[in-house]
Structures are given as C-alpha cells and as structure tokens.
Amino acid sequence: MIVVTGATGNVGRTLVRALTQAGEQVTGASRASGADLTRPETLKPAFDGADAVFLMTPAAFLPDGDLDAVVDVARASGVRRLVLLSSQGVGTGRHPANLEAAVTGSGLEWTLLRPGNFASNTYAWADGVRVAREVSAPFVDVALPVIDPDDIAEVAAVVLREPGHAGATYELTGPAPISPRGQVAALADALGEPVRLTELSRDEARARMTRFMPAPVVESTLDILGSPTDREQRVSPDVERVLGRAPRPYSDWVARSLAAFR
Numbered sequence: 001m002i003v004v005t006g007a008t009g010n011v012g013r014t015l016v017r018a019l020t021q022a023g024e025q026v027t028g029a030s031r032a033s034g035a036d037l038t039r040p041e042t043l044k045p046a047f048d049g050a051d052a053v054f055l056m057t058p059a060a061f062l063p064d065g066d067l068d069a070v071v072d073v074a075r076a077s078g079v080r081r082l083v084l085l086s087s088q089g090v091g092t093g094r095h096p097a098n099l100e101a102a103v104t105g106s107g108l109e110w111t112l113l114r115p116g117n118f119a120s121n122t123y124a125w126a127d128g129v130r131v132a133r134e135v136s137a138p139f140v141d142v143a144l145p146v147i148d149p150d151d152i153a154e155v156a157a158v159v160l161r162e163p164g165h166a167g168a169t170y171e172l173t174g175p176a177p178i179s180p181r182g183q184v185a186a187l188a189d190a191l192g193e194p195v196r197l198t199e200l201s202r203d204e205a206r207a208r209m210t211r212f213m214p215a216p217v218v219e220s221t222l223d224i225l226g227s228p229t230d231r232e233q234r235v236s237p238d239v240e241r242v243l244g245r246a247p248r249p250y251s252d253w254v255a256r257s258l259a260a261f262r
Contacts, residue, residue: 001025002160003046003079006056008032010120011085014153015054022161040069047077052160056085057099067102074108081109083160085152088116088171092231094220111159115172116232117146117224119253122183129195129261135184136198138205139226143177145235148248150256155242170238175247177233183250187261190254202226 002019006012007028019026029035029046036042037057047053053074057067074082084103089095091114103110125135152172159165178186181197188195200208202222209218224232239247 001027001050003027003029003050003053004056005029005035005037005054006058006085009056009058010118010149011153011156012054012056014150015156018153018157019160022157024161037067037070040066040073043070043073044077047074047079050074050077050079052081052083053079054083054085054156054160055103067099071102071106071108075106079108081111081160081166082106083111083113083156085156086112086114088114088173088232089220089224090114091169091171092224092229094224095217109166111165111167112169113152113156113159113172114169115147115152116174117144118149118152119146119174119250120149120257121146122187122253123257123260125184125187126260129187129191132196133191133193134196134198135180135187136200136204137180137184138200138202138222140180140197140199142226142228143179143182144225144228144233145173145175145177146183146250147172147174147239148250148253150253151239151243151247155239158242165242170242171236172239173234173236173247175235175249177235178250186251186254190251190258191261 002024004012004016004026007016008030016026016028027046034042035046082103086100087095090097090100100112128134155172184195184197205222206218
C-alpha cells in the first residue's frame, strides 16, 4: 500500500489517480480525512500496513511541523520507503534543509523531489483574470522553468512504485524558462482575449504573499523570483530521466486549467 499525504492538492490528486490506475492500493491522507502532519499521532491509522509514503508538507507546516515525529510514525508503522516533495530552493541554499534531513536520516529508503516554481501558482491570478482580464505580479520579465504539477505527480508515481530510486535527489523543472509576461501571453492566447499585466514592486508582492505564506518563505521566494541563480533558471534533465519524455510546456497546463480563468 502507498500513502499519499496532501492527497487533495495539485500534486496529490494526480498522484493518487496515477497510482490507482497503475493498480496500486492507495490511501489518500489529508487534513480533511483527519490525517494532519502537524499532529503526527493522527497519521498512524493511514500509515499502518503501508510500504511507501509520499510526504508533502504544506507551507503552514514549516514553522510548526515536526517531520522527525512524522518519520517516527512511519517507521513504527512498517513503512519502508519515503518520497519527500521538497523544493529546488533547498538545493540552492534558499530554503532550510531540516525537512530533507529528517527523511535522509530516517534509516528508511528515501527519494527527494525538488521542484522549482509550480505552473499552478498561476491560480493566484485567476480572480483577476476572470473579473478584469488583469494580472498583477512582480519581476515580470524574469524567467524560470516552471514545472507542471502533473509532471511532479508522474515522477512521484514512478519513484514510489519502481526500484532504482533509493537515495536519489531529482530536481524537477519545465522544458524552458518562461517569465510572468510570457505566462500572461499564454493565458491571453488560450482565452482569445488580451490580459493586462501590471508589475508589482517587491514590497507590494510581499504584502500580498504574507497573507498566506510564512514571512521567511516569502522572502526566499521573492529572492528566487527576482534574482534567480543560474541553477534556478536552468532546465533540469531529471523529469525526462525518470519519465522517458520531456516535461510538459506551460501552455499545456494552461490548456488543461483554462476553466479557472474564464
């Protein structure tokens, strides 16, 4: 059995579907189902009897969560393999490595997935696009190789099911860097209507982001968006290495998600 935490999220929903279609027995764990990573004792019913666990920690987990305690529950439940959805920022020194350390020091088989900027972050623009055909974003001409969450899920499905990935760290990106200006152009093309783009200052962006993200994460995210390193702008080969195909372009994500912007 495979347990997927964050099973109702952008990655988790697709991962549960992919594993189920592959014939795996899957348990979806989320706060809605009573399994809360910030309360590790609630995880035991989901983890008991599982062979592998996909760990996705929400932003709210960062200041309060104890991943070591989550790993203890997994180990006591007989789990053999952990796959952690981490972030590219850990590899580039932007984000702390404590969550990864809990997994790599667990004594269990582990694999780390380090995605860059998610295409689904574009959902933050949905209300503005629907109501006024307008987007507000910082650093509008800085390009990053955004990753389709479905590609993350498909990579996770492979490493959860197949041998040969223990001890591996995969950096997951899209096939080409694209700026917010390019993303807005892709949305406008798909909608068949112009979408106006307004550039936010860093302070304006910070004020918006702190409504739903911890302040330290906001600052490191703004650093990546505004002043990415060469590594953060580089296209990684790891999606193709694991899946045997190139990662999906941003336009594919837009086409599948367009209903949210109409």
